[in-house]
Amino acid sequence: MILHTAAGAVRRNFHSGFCRRNVSLGQAGPLVSFTFDDFPRSACTTGGEILKKLGFRATYYVAMGLMDTRNQAGEHFAAADLRSLAADGHELANHTFGHCSLEQMPLDGFQQDVHKGRQALRAMGIAGLTTNFAYPFGEVTLAAKKVLGAEMMSCRGIYRGLNGPLIDLNLLRANPIYGGLDRLSALECLIRENENRRSWLIFYTHDVRPNPSRFGCTPELLESAVRFAGQHSAGVLPVAEVVQMLQPSPLKPNKEC
Numbered sequence: 044m045i046l047h048t049a050a051g052a053v054r055r056n057f058h059s060g061f062c063r064r065n066v067s068l069g070q071a072g073p074l075v076s077f078t079f080d081d082f083p084r085s086a087c088t089t090g091g092e093i094l095k096k097l098g099f100r101a102t103y104y105v106a107m108g109l110m111d112t113r114n115q116a117g118e119h120f121a122a123a124d125l126r127s128l129a130a131d132g133h134e135l136a137n138h139t140f141g142h143c144s145l146e147q148m149p150l151d152g153f154q155q156d157v158h159k160g161r162q163a164l165r166a167m168g169i170a171g172l173t174t175n176f177a178y179p180f181g182e183v184t185l186a187a188k189k190v191l192g193a194e195m196m197s198c199r200g201i202y203r204g205l206n207g208p209l210i211d212l213n214l215l216r217a218n219p220i221y222g223g224l225d226r227l228s229a230l231e232c233l234i235r236e237n238e239n240r241r242s243w244l245i246f247y248t249h250d251v252r253p254n255p256s257r258f259g260c261t262p263e264l265l266e267s268a269v270r271f272a273g274q275h276s277a278g279v280l281p282v283a284e285v286v287q288m289l290q291p292s293p294l295k296p297n298k299e300c
Contacts, residue, residue: 055202059214062188062300066289068207072241075234075272075279078102078199078217080138080177081109083116083250083259087124090251093266095131099279103128104138104177104199107163116250116259122167129171134281136175137161137195145182154190173283175199177247188213189300196286199245207242212286217245220268223261230268238275243285 077094079086082103094101109119129135140160145153157176164172174196178187181201191198192213204216218233220226230246237244246268250259273279280288 058183058185058188058200059202059211062185062192062213064192064212065209066212068210068241068243068289070241071277071285071288072207072243073238073276074243074285075237075276076102076243076245076282076285077220077265077269077272077279078104078177078245078247078282079251080104080179080247080249081106081116081142082120084118084120084124085251085259086249087120087128089262090248090265091128091131091133093251093262094133094269097266097269097273099269099273100132100134100281102134102136102175102282104136104175105160105164106138106140106142106179107160108139108141116256117252125164125167125169129169133171134173134175134283135164135169135171136173136177136282137164138177139179142179144180145178145184145187146180150184150186150190153187157191157194175282175286183214185300197282199247199282201247205237205240205242205244207240210243210289215245215282217247219258220246220248220260220265221258222255222264224263224267226260227264227267227271230264231271234268234272234275244272244276245282 112119137160139156143156176195177199183200197212199215202216203218206216248260250256
């Protein structure tokens with residue numbers, strides 16, 4: 044376990060240290076963004092309603108190939124859900140078409156699937172589409188950072204932590220919201236740390252159900268986290284609005300790819 048953890052830390056540091064596209068957060072923080080990956084229908088019908096009730100909007104990373112399907116996270120979104128989210132002002136972002144793994148296909152095939160996902164979203168004729176992106180399974184390579192960073196407003200991973208004072212738009216850090224209310228204390232600590240550091244905290248989850256999958260959360264946990272974030276940040280905003288606020292003119296990368 045120790046060796047596995049050490050290897051993971053080396054990998055995270057390696058991916059985080061190179062092929063960066065840095066922008067400064069400046070005085071914009073503390074900010075919080077809630078995001079949903081894939082996405083299960085409950086993220087819209089339950090998660091979206093929670094955010095709407097509290098007056099906030101989120102980012103939904105859509106894998107269009109999962110539309111009208113079902114897996115361990117439950118029923119996935121339908122076309123009507125995309126229109127509903129757009130009407131409520133949520134951001135619809137790219138998560139590839141087939142929710143494919145970077146570890147199981149060459150980069151050019153992965154890039155084609157990213158393009159296919161973007162084209163499928165555009166074909167729906169829905170407002171609110173952006174070129175923000177999230178790596179499926181959080182799998183990232185330096186080559187992918189370099190290629191996708193040239194095409195996307197931002198690329199989000201699942202490496203935990205806060206974003207700022209310098210933000211790498213090619214690999215945004217994000218933190219899971221999984222489980223039930225027993226996890227709330229840890230989330231509140233993270234939100235307070237983000238407030239103290241005046242940084243940008245991104246959360247992600249999948250399904251939002253009373254009995255969630257191991258990659259989802261309960262409605263009670265999500266609502267409590269969103270409410271607390273609203274009380275301890277300068278804004279709870281979709282990813283696109285934060286990126287646009289920063290008006291990124293990328294600085295020279297820290298290190299070459």
